[in-house]
Amino acid sequence: MSNKVQSFPDNQASVGAILSRFVAQNSTLLVVVLMLVAFGLSSDKFLLPNNIFNIFRQMSVVAVLALGMTLVILIGGIDLSVGSVLFLAAGITSVLLRDGTPVAIAILVGLSSATVAGLMNGLLVEVAGISPVIATLGTLIGVRGLTLVLMNNAQIRVTDPFFEWVAITRTPGIAELDVPGIPLTVIIVLIIYLIMAVVLRQTLFGRFIYAIGGNQVTAHLSGLPVLPIKLLAYTLCGLMAGIGGMLMAAATGVISPGLGAGSEFYTIAAVVLGGTRLSGGIGRVEKTLLGAFILYMVLNFMTLRRIPAEWQQTATGLLVLTAIVLDRLAQRRRG
Amino acid sequence: MIQPNKEAPILEMRGITKRFPGMIALNGVDFSARRGEIHALIGQNGAGKSTLMKILAGVYPLEEGELRIQGESMRFSHPRDALRIGIGTVYQDLSLVPQLSVAHNIFLGREAGNGIFINQKADRERSAQILTQLGIQSIDVDALVSDLPLAQQQLVEIAKVISHQPKILVLDEPTAALADEESTLLFKMLEGLKAQQIAIIFISHRFKEILKYCDHATVLRNGQLVKTFAMQGVSEDELVEMTIGERKETFFQQREQNATSEEIVLEVENLSVGRSVKKVSFSLKRGEIVGITGLLGAGQNELVRALFGTELEVSGLIRRKGKAVFIGSPKQAIALGIGLLTEHRKAEGLIVDMSVKENITLPSLALLFRQALLFIRNRSETQAANDSIRDLQIKVGSAHAAVGTLSGGNQQKVILAKWLMRDLDILMFIAPTQGIDVGAKAEIYRQLHVLAEAGKSIMVVSEDLIEILGISDRIFIMYDGQLSQTIDRAEASEEGLLSATQGYAHVE
Numbered sequence: 001m002s003n004k005v006q007s008f009p010d011n012q013a014s015v016g017a018i019l020s021r022f023v024a025q026n027s028t029l030l031v032v033v034l035m036l037v038a039f040g041l042s043s044d045k046f047l048l049p050n051n052i053f054n055i056f057r058q059m060s061v062v063a064v065l066a067l068g069m070t071l072v073i074l075i076g077g078i079d080l081s082v083g084s085v086l087f088l089a090a091g092i093t094s095v096l097l098r099d100g101t102p103v104a105i106a107i108l109v110g111l112s113s114a115t116v117a118g119l120m121n122g123l124l125v126e127v128a129g130i131s132p133v134i135a136t137l138g139t140l141i142g143v144r145g146l147t148l149v150l151m152n153n154a155q156i157r158v159t160d161p162f163f164e165w166v167a168i169t170r171t172p173g174i175a176e177l178d179v180p181g182i183p184l185t186v187i188i189v190l191i192i193y194l195i196m197a198v199v200l201r202q203t204l205f206g207r208f209i210y211a212i213g214g215n216q217v218t219a220h221l222s223g224l225p226v227l228p229i230k231l232l233a234y235t236l237c238g239l240m241a242g243i244g245g246m247l248m249a250a251a252t253g254v255i256s257p258g259l260g261a262g263s264e265f266y267t268i269a270a271v272v273l274g275g276t277r278l279s280g281g282i283g284r285v286e287k288t289l290l291g292a293f294i295l296y297m298v299l300n301f302m303t304l305r306r307i308p309a310e311w312q313q314t315a316t317g318l319l320v321l322t323a324i325v326l327d328r329l330a331q332r333r334r335g
Numbered sequence: 336m337i338q339p340n341k342e343a344p345i346l347e348m349r350g351i352t353k354r355f356p357g358m359i360a361l362n363g364v365d366f367s368a369r370r371g372e373i374h375a376l377i378g379q380n381g382a383g384k385s386t387l388m389k390i391l392a393g394v395y396p397l398e399e400g401e402l403r404i405q406g407e408s409m410r411f412s413h414p415r416d417a418l419r420i421g422i423g424t425v426y427q428d429l430s431l432v433p434q435l436s437v438a439h440n441i442f443l444g445r446e447a448g449n450g451i452f453i454n455q456k457a458d459r460e461r462s463a464q465i466l467t468q469l470g471i472q473s474i475d476v477d478a479l480v481s482d483l484p485l486a487q488q489q490l491v492e493i494a495k496v497i498s499h500q501p502k503i504l505v506l507d508e509p510t511a512a513l514a515d516e517e518s519t520l521l522f523k524m525l526e527g528l529k530a531q532q533i534a535i536i537f538i539s540h541r542f543k544e545i546l547k548y549c550d551h552a553t554v555l556r557n558g559q560l561v562k563t564f565a566m567q568g569v570s571e572d573e574l575v576e577m578t579i580g581e582r583k584e585t586f587f588q589q590r591e592q593n594a595t596s597e598e599i600v601l602e603v604e605n606l607s608v609g610r611s612v613k614k615v616s617f618s619l620k621r622g623e624i625v626g627i628t629g630l631l632g633a634g635q636n637e638l639v640r641a642l643f644g645t646e647l648e649v650s651g652l653i654r655r656k657g658k659a660v661f662i663g664s665p666k667q668a669i670a671l672g673i674g675l676l677t678e679h680r681k682a683e684g685l686i687v688d689m690s691v692k693e694n695i696t697l698p699s700l701a702l703l704f705r706q707a708l709l710f711i712r713n714r715s716e717t718q719a720a721n722d723s724i725r726d727l728q729i730k731v732g733s734a735h736a737a738v739g740t741l742s743g744g745n746q747q748k749v750i751l752a753k754w755l756m757r758d759l760d761i762l763m764f765i766a767p768t769q770g771i772d773v774g775a776k777a778e779i780y781r782q783l784h785v786l787a788e789a790g791k792s793i794m795v796v797s798e799d800l801i802e803i804l805g806i807s808d809r810i811f812i813m814y815d816g817q818l819s820q821t822i823d824r825a826e827a828s829e830e831g832l833l834s835a836t837q838g839y840a841h842v843e
């Protein structure tokens with residue numbers, strides 16, 4: 001959603017000015033609140049704690065991918081391959097588990113493969129100089145193909161008890177109020193978010209990400225390590241896709257050939273709905289989480305209202321395009 | 336000589352007021368221009384010149400006041416409307432498409448033809464005609480704009496505006512990027528347009544040009560009209576006084592004593608950069624200010640850029656404190672204690688979305704404000720940024736304000752603060768005061784002297800000869816890629832420098 005609203009003439013009351021600044025800075029949050037109210041009014045099931053937790057659980061994989069994607073978009077890039085990289089990590093881990101590899105090693109190798117795929121994206125874009133859309137489109141196709149080769153084109157079950165534990169574990173809930181416990185996957189997403197938020201706000205890496213995305217020439221002329229930072233952003237995006245793959249494996253219990261296909265769209269949609277500027281330099285991870293929440297609230301609401309899947313897809317596309325258009329309009333008004 | 340013009344002004348603006356949130360950019364300003372005059376619009380940055388012209392050009396809506404063209408009240412809702420009525424504006428930033436030819440650029444969007452196919456021949460002929468009308472022979476209508484030097488691109492931009500046959504031509508600092516000779520050419524062209532009864536409004540910071548070529552001038556200060564007057568008998572000092580509102584006394588602080596020591600901090604031998612710099616050799620001393628000047632494209636920019644590691648095809652020997660060094664990137668240059676401030680403040684000096692604090696500390700972050708696990712030492716960072724803001728008198732409400740909201744002069748101070756914090760020994764500047772108001776200029780000159788006294792070595796590339804004369808201990812003249820002359824300040828005069836930049840031997 002847009003980060004800026006119309007600036008009012010200053011002869012209006014200062015209350016108006018304060019209000020407009022608040023709206024400008026928290027537009028994403030306001031959209032979330034408005035949607036909660038609107039959806040809550042038109043569906044009696046929507047605001048039930050169980051349903052809200054459902055939304056959290058449903059969005060968790062895309063939220064992790066979107067946190068990684070935020071880094072790449074902040075440096076002015078994009079990664080279309082996250083859905084395939086997710087599949088790569090989940091696929092490799094499932095093959096290793098099937099062959100009797102200890103679970104810790106299987107997960108480690110899965111995550112490493114995703115991290116290497118991310119690094120490769122970075123090298124293709126930043127060293128070979130291929131545009132990010134084309135380079136990661138290549139990875140999207142190639143990595144899925146390679147994973148299918150490794151899996152012999154067949155689906156593989158993940159029956160390891162650790163994965164089942166991740167999928168079903170919850171904190172204790174409050175039975176009297178009908179509030180369920182928080183799923184472990186949601187807690188994992190929150191922990192990753194907290195780490196990313198601290199890294200982006202408090203560390204050199206975070207500051208350099210914003211600097212490079214804001215103006216790469218100035219960053220270079222200021223002596224910053226531009227190339228390593230950009231490579232790291234792509235690499236971390238790969239790692240996040242790998243973590244997403246593990247969560248997905250836990251949730252579904254089976255790795256089938258289409259796993260994760262299309263999730264790049266929902267991932268980028270979440271980042272865009274969260275207001276991260278597509279040309280880089282501006283964006284916040286908390287808003288990315290809100291963006292993912294908006295997306296999955298809409299999907300959940302449509303499911304509750306029994307809207308057919310094809311219409312859900314159409315509506316989602318329209319929602320994302322609207323967000324992009326609003327963002328452009330806000331930028332134009334500013335410039 | 337100006338002919339007293341009894342005819343009514345073609346342009347009259349009355350009581351123009353423009354408010355932006357939190358400030359008044361223009362407060363009841365009157366302005367008028369007549370056919371066949373060059374009317375200078377003068378004022379410091381933020382005085383309201385550009386805002387006034389943007390209202391005239393339909394970029395900003397007219398909210399308060401009256402705008403009359405040939406006596407008729409006007410209200411533009413789009414720049415297109417203003418252009419149709421006959422108001423042509425040449426902005427400081429060029430709007431040409433570099434990959435297209437001169438002719439294509441001039442008639443972009445208005446190509447001759449039958450609506451499907453473009454009549455290339457007709458466009459070329461029309462373009463050639465306009466260029467001839469402007470007295471420009473040196474530009475080929477088929478040349479790609481990207482192949483032309485900046486000065487010629489500027490002329491193409493003017494030709495493009497002229498092709499709309501404006502009655503009023505507004506030029507926003509057209510000479511800022513031009514060397515003196517090129518400005519002279521531009522003014523010759525403007526004289527021709529003047530004879531065609533076009534009213535020309537000319538925004539500039541170069542008082543010499545204004546005194547020489549303009550018929551009238553209007554001075555704005557802090558959004559208010561100071562005075563409109565005929566240029567006859569006005570002196571440069573009076574102009575400076577009107578724009579800054581006080582006498583200029585400390586504009587150039589003449590240094591009592593030269594802080595230069597004999598210690599050589601940088602030696603360059605036979606440095607060549609592509610085809611722009613040819614076998615340049617010199618040495619730079621501790622505490623010295625060297626001014627480098629020359630015509631546009633004489634290689635002065637490439638020379639200092641090569642010393643900062645941004646240029647390709649660099650050959651020759653560079654010694655830092657006697658040791659041969661290789662400078663392949665800005666990072667290496669900075670590690671060797673060398674910094675560069677370029678003329679492109681927003682594109683190369685700042686990150687406009689970031690705060691003043693974050694901009695100032697950017698190159699020093701890893702060195703001064705790092706703690707365990709790459710965390711930033713927040714408190715000392717803010718403290719250091721606040722110290723810089725105070726020391727350099729940067730006008731900003733808070734260190735957390737976005738740097739993009741500052742005026743040009745204050746942005747330049749932020750860039751200076753950024754390098755000062757890094758504590759480099761050698762600071763190089765390209766056009767440090769370009770487009771900056773008089774007050775901020777004085778502050779920057781003062782800082783240069785303070786730095787030299789503190790033992791820093793400074794190189795300033797500038798085409799402003801007065802500036803070079805005012806600040807340098809030694810002056811390097813670049814001509815056609817070569818370091819053609821080195822002149823001590825004591826022996827330098829403006830006339831001498833001027834002829835030296837044209838390639839003549841220095842005579843006193």
